[in-house]
Amino acid sequence: MTFPLRIGTRRSKLALAQSGMMQRAIAAALGVPADQVETAVPLVEIVTTGDRIQDRRLLELGGKALFTKEIEEALLNGRVDIAVHSMKDVPAEQPEGLCIAAVPEREDARDAFISRDFAAFDDLPFGARLGTASLRRQAQALALRPDLKIEMLRGNIDTRLRRAAEGDFDAILLAVSGMTRLGVTEHIREHLSLDAFLPAPGQGALAIQTRVADRDAPWVAALNHAETALAVAAERGAMAALEGSCRTAVGAHARITDGVLHLTTEMLSPDGSARWRRVGELARPTEADARDLGRRLGGEVHAAAGDQEVDPATLDG
Structure with missing residues (x-):
């Protein structure tokens, strides 16, 4: 393993807290002594467009990719080696050359x-x-x-x-x-209840992003939490089918009980007057199976709901 392994992160207090957690976990997985963590696995702070503009909704600016774009560019051009994102900020499709290498254990999704x-x-x-x-x-x-x-x-x-x-x-x-x-x-x-306030796809989870060539790095397996990765795959499958972005009101949440994955996904009209929801389950799925279930249920919701995308020009403030 070649050091340093540079972690790209947003500059917000939350992003730094999350990246610091992953910095310590990666260092531990690689046997880096505590007094060498900052040197071996340094944090590289990157200001994103989403951080710079705080007076408008993300959908007016182009969506949640505004929190990841500059960090992904740094990954692609070699300025950093790892990126830590809040999973709910990560668009459905990965840029060419990048991948989500690991999904750590999820925090409370509510x-x-x-x-x-x-x-x-x-x-x-x-x-x-x-x-x-x-x-x-x-x-x-x-x-x-x-x-x-x-x-x-x-x-x-x-x-x-x-x-x-x-x-x-x-x-x-x-x-x-x-x-x-x-x-x-x-x-x-x-x-708030997971039923009334179905979370955003991936809420509570982190995404550890790398270049595709680094997806099998020795620290990856130590950080990946299989059940969380499975649940997130299902939720992001639904998000992809629903064209989930900041322009649509989309929720998805998966849980695993006794080897059975249970997924709920929904779309709502922006004023809350209509709600379309589907639920499904799958016994002992692979990540590909989970993603396919999400895509199927998301597709059923989308077919029922039609196009609910919001025109930013119609929003107040």
Whole structure:
């Protein structure tokens, strides 16, 4: 193994926390002494377009690839050797020459309800202001509560928590996984159900991306968690069939019980007035089988729902 192994990461506090976890895991897998980790497996901070522009929804800017594009370019041109992404930020198709080499064990996939004044989503008063930039969360919230006023909220987790604490919104929704990795779970008032708020495909999981030639590097097997990789393959299969991006309200979540993979996937109209969902299961699947199940169920949802893509020009704020 040739050192250093450079890890490309976004500069946000959450991205650095996640990349630091993987830095230590890769170093441990390769037997790097603790005092040499920073030298042998250094973090290379890269500012992405998605990080630079914070005042608009991602769908107005071109989608979630804005959080990965610059890092992937650094991988392709050899500036870094490994990239760590939040799986839900990774587009359905990989750029030529790159691959997802490993999927570590998943954190909690649920969404979190955060509010200064209300203990649970059901406690929100009529017309309450809910902060989110996620079209999925918007649609799922409006499906339950069409009276809510959805207001755009972007920025890092600290910024979002501060604005919720200051009363800029009656409540906000965040991923439990990011709050857990940053150690700020004390702000969670309620863990929202996986049924009502079906997560984004890959939510709670990380993607370890490399060049295709490096996919069998000696540290890869140590980081890959087979069950998580299987579940994520099913969810991303559904995402591909649903053309899942920031322009569509898409959810997918898979779990494995006694060797059986259970997948639920859905698409919603942006205003939450319509919801199309399919469920399926498969006993002892391979990753290819899981992906095919996702594609099939996603295709059935897409056929039922039709084109639900949002025109950014129609959005407020």
